[in-house]
Amino acid sequence: MKRYMVFFFTFVVAIVFADIKIGVLLPLTGGISAFGEWTKKGIELAREQRPTVLGEKVVLVYADTRSEKTEAANAMARLTDKEKVVAVIGEIASSNSMAAAEIAENRKVPQVAVTSTNPLVTQGKKFVSRVCFIDPLQGTALAEFAANTLKARKVTIFVDIEQDYSVGLTNYFIERFEGKYKGNVQKVQYKSGDQEFSAQISQAIAFGSDVIMFTGYYNEIALAAQQARSMGYKGYFIAGDGADAPELIKIGGKAVEGLYFTTHYVPEAAKTKKAKDFVESFKKKYGTLPAMNAALGYDAYMLILDAIERAKSKDPVKINNAIRSTKNFEGVSGLITIDENGNAIKPVVIVQVKNGKFTYVTSIEPAQLK
Amino acid sequence: MSLNPTILIQNLLNGLMVGGLYALIAVGYTMVYGILRLINFAFGDVMVMGIYFAYYGATLIRLSFPLAVTVSLAGTALLGIVIDRLAYKPLRNSPRISALITAIGVSFFIESFAVVFFGPNYKPFLDALENKTIAFESFVIGNVYLPKIIFIILGITAIALFILFVIVYRTKIGMAMRAISADIPTTSLMGINVDNVIGFTFAISSALAALAGVMWALRYPSFYPYTGFVPGLKAFIAAVFGGIGSIGGAVVGGILLGVIEMMIITLFPTLMQYKDAFAFIILIVILLVKPAGLLGKRTVEKV
Numbered sequence: 001m002k003r004y005m006v007f008f009f010t011f012v013v014a015i016v017f018a019d020i021k022i023g024v025l026l027p028l029t030g031g032i033s034a035f036g037e038w039t040k041k042g043i044e045l046a047r048e049q050r051p052t053v054l055g056e057k058v059v060l061v062y063a064d065t066r067s068e069k070t071e072a073a074n075a076m077a078r079l080t081d082k083e084k085v086v087a088v089i090g091e092i093a094s095s096n097s098m099a100a101a102e103i104a105e106n107r108k109v110p111q112v113a114v115t116s117t118n119p120l121v122t123q124g125k126k127f128v129s130r131v132c133f134i135d136p137l138q139g140t141a142l143a144e145f146a147a148n149t150l151k152a153r154k155v156t157i158f159v160d161i162e163q164d165y166s167v168g169l170t171n172y173f174i175e176r177f178e179g180k181y182k183g184n185v186q187k188v189q190y191k192s193g194d195q196e197f198s199a200q201i202s203q204a205i206a207f208g209s210d211v212i213m214f215t216g217y218y219n220e221i222a223l224a225a226q227q228a229r230s231m232g233y234k235g236y237f238i239a240g241d242g243a244d245a246p247e248l249i250k251i252g253g254k255a256v257e258g259l260y261f262t263t264h265y266v267p268e269a270a271k272t273k274k275a276k277d278f279v280e281s282f283k284k285k286y287g288t289l290p291a292m293n294a295a296l297g298y299d300a301y302m303l304i305l306d307a308i309e310r311a312k313s314k315d316p317v318k319i320n321n322a323i324r325s326t327k328n329f330e331g332v333s334g335l336i337t338i339d340e341n342g343n344a345i346k347p348v349v350i351v352q353v354k355n356g357k358f359t360y361v362t363s364i365e366p367a368q369l370k
Numbered sequence: 371m372s373l374n375p376t377i378l379i380q381n382l383l384n385g386l387m388v389g390g391l392y393a394l395i396a397v398g399y400t401m402v403y404g405i406l407r408l409i410n411f412a413f414g415d416v417m418v419m420g421i422y423f424a425y426y427g428a429t430l431i432r433l434s435f436p437l438a439v440t441v442s443l444a445g446t447a448l449l450g451i452v453i454d455r456l457a458y459k460p461l462r463n464s465p466r467i468s469a470l471i472t473a474i475g476v477s478f479f480i481e482s483f484a485v486v487f488f489g490p491n492y493k494p495f496l497d498a499l500e501n502k503t504i505a506f507e508s509f510v511i512g513n514v515y516l517p518k519i520i521f522i523i524l525g526i527t528a529i530a531l532f533i534l535f536v537i538v539y540r541t542k543i544g545m546a547m548r549a550i551s552a553d554i555p556t557t558s559l560m561g562i563n564v565d566n567v568i569g570f571t572f573a574i575s576s577a578l579a580a581l582a583g584v585m586w587a588l589r590y591p592s593f594y595p596y597t598g599f600v601p602g603l604k605a606f607i608a609a610v611f612g613g614i615g616s617i618g619g620a621v622v623g624g625i626l627l628g629v630i631e632m633m634i635i636t637l638f639p640t641l642m643q644y645k646d647a648f649a650f651i652i653l654i655v656i657l658l659v660k661p662a663g664l665l666g667k668r669t670v671e672k673v
Binding site for chain 2 (some may be wrong): 029030031033038133194196202203205222223226227231232247254255296
């Protein structure tokens, strides 16, 4: 009897002092697991610095998407239905975020995507937001950079046809670039997980490309860059934020030296006190500089907690309304304002691989790209 | 697109290289099949273990690269023997389908083991190399660029296959292997320890798979526990293509498969996204037209 009493007591305590559960949907294994790992590091640091909200403890529930769409949807359903989380941070890849978003929408649980930049992630959805800019901006920035700074006239784009992010970014780039130099862009295709790119590279070389652009993710970019150099390609490499993981350099080595890419954040560009403090505390905890995903994961967590505080409630719908009305929230990756479509409006950062390190080149404000 | 000869030569070499690697793994499939009538689906995974052993030998224990590869070959040979003893030997006299299912189980086991022990993430193989630019150095003749790594891989593959042929056709143990593949009971009546010879076959074929793995990682220097899946599957197709059970067939099948794959996407770049499908189309065609494979012997199974 006594034992049952103890059980009953813990049960009551658990209900009264229930924690606030936040789901974290990340690719912790598979093709883009480096993004997942970095994001996790950022979120863990954020939770360490701010473990409670509304006087209750925040509990993070992790769900691995294995870098796949179907698994992303399954994991999301697990978070909302079984774990009953009040909000979800994630995913990274646009395709995976979109698969999960259907469920977020259906269950009315707010989802905050970290670096999913395809416009379709939030389009027409009420419960999906993100802490990053979107691809029309990124594609335009890349096109301007290629045309003006690199003086590119012939561009071959490597499109990962399995990723909505890649297909979308490619189209936005072409839209802008073809506006200046018509017929000077060529697309070649591959699939996530491919390792052999020599046929595509031959095409790029035969086209006389002075720029090869990769719109996929770091692993394939690193391999393709090596093969391109071994086949005598001498021009520039550029890429979108899918390249932004330190693993790019680890896998690609000297072949990715000089590659330019657009992204959301680079520790060097930290100006505000908050941003500098983040870099310091990240270095203290992990012994390395934060990668882009760490900063955005950190921001996503802090933004959700801020929203819960403003909503003064654990009700997912109220939290969602608070997330959607975020104005000038000070994140470590810059000021975040969520617009009526759930997208953040932020500058595009351009980074170059130099001496085996990511080096800040410049930032482009959204207004400059109109 | 205008097809210039440079591109043709580059991709032909590339196809030869990939085909050579397929051949190395296919030889393993075919040898084990020849002897046990068992398709060991775990060869793709043995190949990945070979990469992991070499990687950790060079990074963790800090061996020189050639030594790390040697250790890796020895380790995978041992792994091959252990797999045979634990998973296949108890099933020698069971229906063939049981052994086949076990092979799939072994494959899953190795993959999961690698996920738990080595982690699920891509590892950069460059860490294991002293020469970090080897993957993209090339010989330049005029304005033709020929990647060095391709020649290295082709050379090593040729040497490995030569040694294999010497073992199989010029040594006592090779003769025993061939005898077993013809008739197991009679061979054992001749005083040959069948289990030891089968163990030796697994050791050789696993070491070849590991060698293929290390070279695969030299060319594509990023790997994770599932890296062996596609090459393993392609090698299996290559073995069937060439005539399963025939070592020469596996070599021819592997090289042809590699070259055909590469040439189709070179000549028809728009088909690029279907690259992996060609191997299966070839498999279907060969099964329809010449079920015994290119160099296979048609045998009538007596019931």
